Each structure stands twice: as structure tokens, then as C-alpha cells.
Amino acid sequence: MTTKQLIEQIQKKKTFLCIGLDVDLNKIPQHLLKEEDPIFAFNKAIIDATHHLCVAYKPNTAFYEAYGIKGWKSLEKTIKYLNEKYPEIFTIADAKRGDIGNTSTMYAKAFFEDLAFDSVTVAPYMGKDSVEPFLAFKDKHTIMLALTSNAGAFDFQTKTVDGKELYKQVLETSKTWTNAENLMYVVGATKAEYFADIRKIIPNSFLLVPGVGAQGGNLQDVCKYGMTDNVGLLINSSRGIIYASQNEDFAEAAAKSAEILQQEMKAILE
Amino acid sequence: MTTKQLIEQIQKKKTFLCIGLDVDLNKIPQHLLKEEDPIFAFNKAIIDATHHLCVAYKPNTAFYEAYGIKGWKSLEKTIKYLNEKYPEIFTIADAKRGDIGNTSTMYAKAFFEDLAFDSVTVAPYMGKDSVEPFLAFKDKHTIMLALTSNAGAFDFQTKTVDGKELYKQVLETSKTWTNAENLMYVVGATKAEYFADIRKIIPNSFLLVPGVGAQGGNLQDVCKYGMTDNVGLLINSSRGIIYASQNEDFAEAAAKSAEILQQEMKAILE
Known part of the structure; x- marks a missing residue:
């Protein structure tokens, strides 16, 4: 997906919400455990109920790896379902990968x-040649x-x-x-006061912002300091949405929680 | 495995070699592609031929993830084979993971x-609460x-x-x-001159040292500056050993390459 397509989707749906699909079998409604693939059944219901309220989904790969082969199958099914049924949605593999050159290329191929x-999330500690292999993929995004x-x-x-905070060095060098x-x-949304400084370094880049809701970040503050002409923000919420209810009404409850955020975003966009 | 057991194995086998199982289907002998699981068939042959020459094996997870579900099955079979047949061997999941607290716990459970x-390799960028969940597992090691x-x-x-190189801050803080x-x-072995400074900060910790051989690092230099009373080093070699031959004699060729390093290590230990 191009950045332009992502921006168009934001403007059309009046939302820049990303929903984190961090599925824990101990937290999903217990009636789903009877399903052949409870994780996928949960994700499918959440996606069907919320796709019009968000522009992105972000499965954190740790939650899938924790269930071994079964978990990887659930992840495969989830991304396939998203790409087939809702191709307009931006998808993020929250994997925080990073390795030396050739090895990063293997990770990039696996996810892209x-x-x-x-898109895929990566860690910066190993520097340029650990991240550039991800950047080489056209119309794919490295977060x-x-x-x-x-x-x-x-x-x-x-x-x-060298006179500047490490995260600013990371931004500038990259x-x-x-x-x-x-x-x-x-x-992170928990550090809203940092957004003004960050925008001086990367005025137009999209930021993926976790930490609104459960972790205490404030949407208004993040938008005040971090929003650009093209919005430039994807605000992630995971637990606050997907675990809004642990009963049979979990998908409707998730949609209601997502809609509260979407309405706040709509008001900000207008 | 305890650190004591690792040290005993080093002393008994006269080697501190770690073999990197970074399996690329384009590089393994082509006759193996007829096998039901070519990656596992390759690993099994390499392990059977080299286990007496090394103390550790290190599959880099990227190479397995690159083959999706099939790759994960090969990784599962490989670690199961190692744990059942050669339980004295130290095993390293080279995954370079790291996430916020609860999510790191999921990665730790998956690998440990x-x-x-x-053991598992982790990235330090997200700090204390991204690494401590790994450290909580008894007799498991976080690299x-x-x-x-x-x-x-x-x-x-x-x-x-703050007046000190970042990697030294990482060592001290941790x-x-x-x-x-x-x-x-x-x-990395490519930076042998740094080992003396590193040993001032962490005099006894084990170091996993990639970069000997293909990447240009020198074993003698690393040992001169990095070795402790308890050895404290695991020297990794991947391509130089596992791809020593791409013909039917690949396992014997791998053993020969491993033995050259093992003999150098034996001389250093004596």
C-alpha cells in the first residue's frame, strides 16, 4: 500500500485508529475455545465488527509465537483474511525485528x-545495514x-x-x-510533550503511537503536538478495544469502544 | 542449563565453539531437497557430525521464519533433536527479540x-522492562x-x-x-580491541562472539582480550562450517572445518 492510499483511507473513514490484535487465549471469551482456531475466530469477529472504524490492524507477533505452529497458522489466516476481505486496510506486523544485512532481508521477505x-516494526540498535534491507521493498513500510x-x-x-537524546539521533540518522x-x-503516547521536538526532525513521517488508553496516553495531546497536514498519525489501541467485553457480545463491545475513539478522531479531523 | 554445566562442557571437550545453524535452501546440497524436511535433514547431519567439536548450536530464527510454518516445524524438530540426543549441548535461539513487559514474557515462554x-538473544533498545521478563527464568540465559x-x-x-559509548552504558546499566x-x-569478533574495555565492565560474563571467519574476526585476538578464568567466550561460526561443502560430503566437510577451530581453541585452552 502506498502512503497516499493510507491517507485517502483516513480522510474517507474519518479515523486514524489502529487496532492491536494481541490475542491471549486466557482473555478471549471462553465459548470461542471450542472453535477449531479460537485465535482466528476471535480476530475475524473483531475485524468484521470494527473494520469501518479503523484504518489499520496490528498483530503483535509475540502473541502468536507464544502458541508455536498453531499461533503462526492463526497469524497467517488473520493476515490472509484481512488482505482478501478488507484490502484497503493497512496491516502492521509488530515484530520488532532487526539483524545483520542478509538476515534482515530474510525477515523482510517473511513479513512483506x-x-x-x-509494514513491519523494527529495532534500530544495529543501525543502518540492519534496517535498509527492509526499506528496499517498494510500497512497503518499515516502522x-x-x-x-x-x-x-x-x-x-x-x-x-553527542549532545542530543538517542531517539533524536536515531530519527536524524535514519x-x-x-x-x-x-x-x-x-x-509512545505517554510522552506527548516530546512530539513537538520530534516533528522538527521528521515533519511529515507517519508515527505509530501506542499507549493511548490502558497505558495512560492522551489522544488530544498527541494530536496537538504530533499531527501533520496529512494527519501523520496512527493511534494504536489493543486491550481497551479487543477486551472491552469477555462475554458473547465481545465483538459489539469492541466496536463500541473503537467508535468512541473514532468519534474523537473525527471531531479532531473536522 | 547452568553456567557451571556449560563451563564443564568446555573444559571436557576442549572447545568453546558455537555453530550457527543458519539454513538457506539455496545453499544446502541439492540432493537434500528430496527429503520431506530438507532443513531438518541438513541440521541433523551437521549436528551428528560436529557435536563433539562444539558446545553450542545457534539457529538464527530469521532463516526459519523465512519458510513460514514449514520453517517453524524444522526449528521445532531441530531443538527437540538436540535436547533429546545431545542434552549436554547449550542451545541459543538467535531471535533478537524485545518488547514491552508482558509481551517479552510471551517471547520468553515461547523460546524457553x-x-x-x-538461551535467547535480545535487543536492548527498549530497556530494563523489556529484558527483565527474560531474566526471570531459572537456569535460562538471556544474551x-x-x-x-x-x-x-x-x-x-x-x-x-553521557561521556561513555552506548554499548558500555548498555553493559553497565544491565x-x-x-x-x-x-x-x-x-x-562481535571484528572489534577485538574493544574486548579489554568490555572486560573492565563485565569481568566474568559469557560473551557470544560472532564474526570469526567469514566476517574477518581473529580468534587469537578475541581470546587475548576477552577470555576469563572460566573461558567466558562462545565463538560462533556459521557459514564457514555448515557450507564448507555443497556436495554429498557436506557433513564431513563441516566437521573438518569445525575441527580446525576446535584444535585452535584446544591449543589456547592448554
Whole structure:
């Protein structure tokens, strides 16, 4: 998917919501455990109920790997279902991968070609030659960790490196990489005050923003400091939406929770 | 496996070699492609031919993920075969994972419990709460990226952070984390001159050292600056061993290549 197509979808649906499909068998409605593939059954119901309220879905691969081969099958089915039934939706493999050159290429092929995700999250620690292999794929997007929403973000990311915080060095350095136009960045909503500085470095890039809701981030603040002319934001919510109810009405409840955020976003966009 | 057991194995076998099982179907002997599971058939032959010359095997998960479900099955079979037939061998899932707390726990369970690896590699960028979930597993080892062997290591890892290179900050900070005794570190052999400084910070920790051979690192130099009383080194070689021959004699050729390194190590240990 091109960035232009993503922006058009945002404008048409009046939402820049991304729904995190972080499926934990201990948290889904227990009647689904009778299904042949409970994870896919859960995802399918959530997707069918919420696809008009969001522009992106983001399965975190850890939740699928935790169930071994079965989990990978559920992930494959989920992305296939999304690509066939809702091809307008932007898909994110939240995998936080990163390795030396050739090995990163293998990860990129796995997520971009075999699974056919539109984007994948990557970690920056190993530098340019660990990320550029992902950037080489046309109309695919590489979403690099910059400033994350967890407490550990302050261990290294905000430390001063040659006169500037590490996450800012990461942003600036990455702009010089080949095919940098295919980069997006993860910036946590829990640090809204940082968005103004970040926009000075990357004025137009899309940011994937976790941390609204359960982790305490505020949508209004993020938009105030982080929004661009082309919106430039994908706000992720996982638990607050997909686990809105643990009963048989879970899909409707998820849609209601998603709609509250979508309505807030609509108001901001207008 | 305990660190003590690993050290005993090193002393008994006179080797601290780790063999990287980075299996690429384009590079393995083509007669194996007729097998039901060519990746496992290749690994099994390599392991049977080399297990007495090394103390550890390290499959890089990217190579398995690249083949989807089939690849994961090959990885499962490989680790099961190792744990059943050669339980004395230290196993490393080279996955370079890292995510926020609960999600890191899911990765840790997948690699330590379900697949039953002795260790997993992780990335440090997200800090303490992304790594501590891995450290919580008894007699399991978390091998954190410190100074990698690729060119991109100089993008961020060697930049000065609050008066000290980032990789040194990573080493020092990680020493304060809960269950830090379960940490090992990745330090590339291509940067042998750094080992002396690294040993000032972590005098006893085991280091997983890629980059000897194909990438240009020198075994003698690494040992000169990096070896401890308990050896403290696992030297990894992948391509130089497993692709020593692409003909039917590939397993014997791998053993010959491994033995050259093992003999060098034996001389150093004596």
C-alpha cells in the first residue's frame, strides 16, 4: 500500500485508529475455545465488527509465537483474511525485528512477501545495514522504534548522545538511509510533550503511537503536538478495544469502544 | 542449563565453539531437497557430525521464519533433536527479540518453555522492562546485543552517551537489573580491541562472539582480550562450517572445518 492510499483511507473513514490484535487465549471469551482456531475466530469477529472504524490492524507477533505452529497458522489466516476481505486496510506486523544485512532481508521477505503485510516494526540498535534491507521493498513500510511507551524507554532512548537524546539521533540518522521515505516511527503516547521536538526532525513521517488508553496516553495531546497536514498519525489501541467485553457480545463491545475513539478522531479531523 | 554445566562442557571437550545453524535452501546440497524436511535433514547431519567439536548450536530464527510454518516445524524438530540426543549441548535461539513487559514474557515462554532453548538473544533498545521478563527464568540465559559485528554497529552503539559509548552504558546499566546473573552479551569478533574495555565492565560474563571467519574476526585476538578464568567466550561460526561443502560430503566437510577451530581453541585452552 502506498502512503497516499493510507491517507485517502483516513480522510474517507474519518479515523486514524489502529487496532492491536494481541490475542491471549486466557482473555478471549471462553465459548470461542471450542472453535477449531479460537485465535482466528476471535480476530475475524473483531475485524468484521470494527473494520469501518479503523484504518489499520496490528498483530503483535509475540502473541502468536507464544502458541508455536498453531499461533503462526492463526497469524497467517488473520493476515490472509484481512488482505482478501478488507484490502484497503493497512496491516502492521509488530515484530520488532532487526539483524545483520542478509538476515534482515530474510525477515523482510517473511513479513512483506510471504505473509503480505504492508509494514513491519523494527529495532534500530544495529543501525543502518540492519534496517535498509527492509526499506528496499517498494510500497512497503518499515516502522522503526524511536521513543517507546514503556518505563525502560528512559534507560537508553532519552540519554544524551553527542549532545542530543538517542531517539533524536536515531530519527536524524535514519533520514539519511537509502529509501528513507519508506520509514515510519514508533513514538509512545505517554510522552506527548516530546512530539513537538520530534516533528522538527521528521515533519511529515507517519508515527505509530501506542499507549493511548490502558497505558495512560492522551489522544488530544498527541494530536496537538504530533499531527501533520496529512494527519501523520496512527493511534494504536489493543486491550481497551479487543477486551472491552469477555462475554458473547465481545465483538459489539469492541466496536463500541473503537467508535468512541473514532468519534474523537473525527471531531479532531473536522 | 547452568553456567557451571556449560563451563564443564568446555573444559571436557576442549572447545568453546558455537555453530550457527543458519539454513538457506539455496545453499544446502541439492540432493537434500528430496527429503520431506530438507532443513531438518541438513541440521541433523551437521549436528551428528560436529557435536563433539562444539558446545553450542545457534539457529538464527530469521532463516526459519523465512519458510513460514514449514520453517517453524524444522526449528521445532531441530531443538527437540538436540535436547533429546545431545542434552549436554547449550542451545541459543538467535531471535533478537524485545518488547514491552508482558509481551517479552510471551517471547520468553515461547523460546524457553515451549521450544526449550537454553538461551535467547535480545535487543536492548527498549530497556530494563523489556529484558527483565527474560531474566526471570531459572537456569535460562538471556544474551543481549552489546556491540555487534556489522557496519551499522557504529551508527549508535559506539556513539558517546553521557561521556561513555552506548554499548558500555548498555553493559553497565544491565548489571543493575534483577537476575542480571542470567545475562550474557553479544560482542562481535571484528572489534577485538574493544574486548579489554568490555572486560573492565563485565569481568566474568559469557560473551557470544560472532564474526570469526567469514566476517574477518581473529580468534587469537578475541581470546587475548576477552577470555576469563572460566573461558567466558562462545565463538560462533556459521557459514564457514555448515557450507564448507555443497556436495554429498557436506557433513564431513563441516566437521573438518569445525575441527580446525576446535584444535585452535584446544591449543589456547592448554
